[in-house]
Amino acid sequence: MSLLLATLIPGLMLIVVGLPLLLNSAGYAAMLKALPRSTAAGNVFFTVGAAWFIYNIAHLGEADLIIPKPYMLAAFALIAVLSLIYMREFIAVRGLAALVLVGAMPLLDAAYMEYHLPQRLVMVSAVYLAIAIAIWLAAQPWRLRDFFAWMFAMPARARGVGGALAGYGVALAIVAFTY
Numbered sequence: 001m002s003l004l005l006a007t008l009i010p011g012l013m014l015i016v017v018g019l020p021l022l023l024n025s026a027g028y029a030a031m032l033k034a035l036p037r038s039t040a041a042g043n044v045f046f047t048v049g050a051a052w053f054i055y056n057i058a059h060l061g062e063a064d065l066i067i068p069k070p071y072m073l074a075a076f077a078l079i080a081v082l083s084l085i086y087m088r089e090f091i092a093v094r095g096l097a098a099l100v101l102v103g104a105m106p107l108l109d110a111a112y113m114e115y116h117l118p119q120r121l122v123m124v125s126a127v128y129l130a131i132a133i134a135i136w137l138a139a140q141p142w143r144l145r146d147f148f149a150w151m152f153a154m155p156a157r158a159r160g161v162g163g164a165l166a167g168y169g170v171a172l173a174i175v176a177f178t179y
Contacts, residue, residue, distance in 0.1 A: 001106050001107075001109070001110045002110060003110045003111060003114060003117070003120060003179050004176050004177070004179055005110070005176075006106065006107045006109075006110035006111065006123060007120070007122070007123040007172055007173075007175055007176035007179075008172070008173055008176035008177075009107075010107065010123060010126060010127065010169075010172055011123075011168075011169045011170070011171070011172030011173035011175075011176060012169065012173060013169070014126075014165045014166065014168055014169030014172065015165075015166050015169035015170060015173070016169075017165055017169075018161070018162040018163065018164070018165025018166030018167075018168075018169060019162065019166050020162065021158050021159065021161055021162025021163075021165065021166075022159055022162035022163045022166050023162070024155055024158065024159055029152055029158065032148055032152075033148050033149075033152060035092055035093075035144075035148075036090055036092060036093050036141065036142070036144050036145040036148070037089075037090065037092070037145070038092045039088070039091075039092075041092040041095070042088070042090075042091030042092035042094075042095055043084065043091075044095070045091075045092050045095025045096050045098070045099055046080070046083065046084060046091050046092070046094060046095030046098065047080075047084070047095070048095070048099060049095050049096075049097075049098030049099045049101075049102060050076075050077075050080035050083075050098065052098075052099070052102045052103075053076065053080075053098065053102050054073060054076050054077055054080070056102060056105075057069070057072055057073055057076055058073060089141075090141035090142060090144075090145075093137055093138075093141035093144045093145075094137075094138055094141055096134070096137075097134040097135070097137050097138035097141075098134075098138070100130050100131065100133075100134035101131065101134050101135070101138075104127050104130065104131050107123065107127050108124065108127055111123060111124050117179055119175045119178050119179070120179075122171060122172060122175045123172055123175065123176075126168065126172065
């Protein structure tokens with residue numbers, strides 16, 4: 001993935017997430033409030049995140065393996081299936097966290113060793129912040145529900161968060177074209 005795409009994609013995603021908050025969309029707010037406990041979203045996010053993770057495991061080199069690859073693939077696939085069956089509480093949040101964690105690698109790989117382009121740090125900083133938040137939310141997924149409750153308690157908070165996300169997305173989109 002090119003550095004332009006690796007910066008543009010998160011920028012556009014932040015704009016798409018932040019703009020409805022900034023515009024105070026009631027339907028979007030209802031969707032976000034329901035997201036942490038949504039079974040349908042959990043099935044999609046967790047399945048895609050687990051599949052992407054298993055795909056990454058399948059493409060590891062021999063030097064990265066401690067356990068033979070077929071056993072690792074079977075173990076992680078079994079864990080994913082059992083998690084979908086028995087760990088239903090906040091599975092959507094955990095699935096989103098998994099997607100952020102596996103999705104961060106291609107973005108950071110695109111910026112690796114590009115020291116002559118200091119503007120790459122605008123994207124890299126956002127990705128590392130997303131990684132930290134994803135790890136925290138994977139361990140304590142109810143915090144996303146609490147954050148949404150706090151954010152939607154006052155319309156100004158939701159608009160402020162939406163403005164910050166959309167503004168940073170615009171900044172990333174602009175930076176993407178400076179490479």
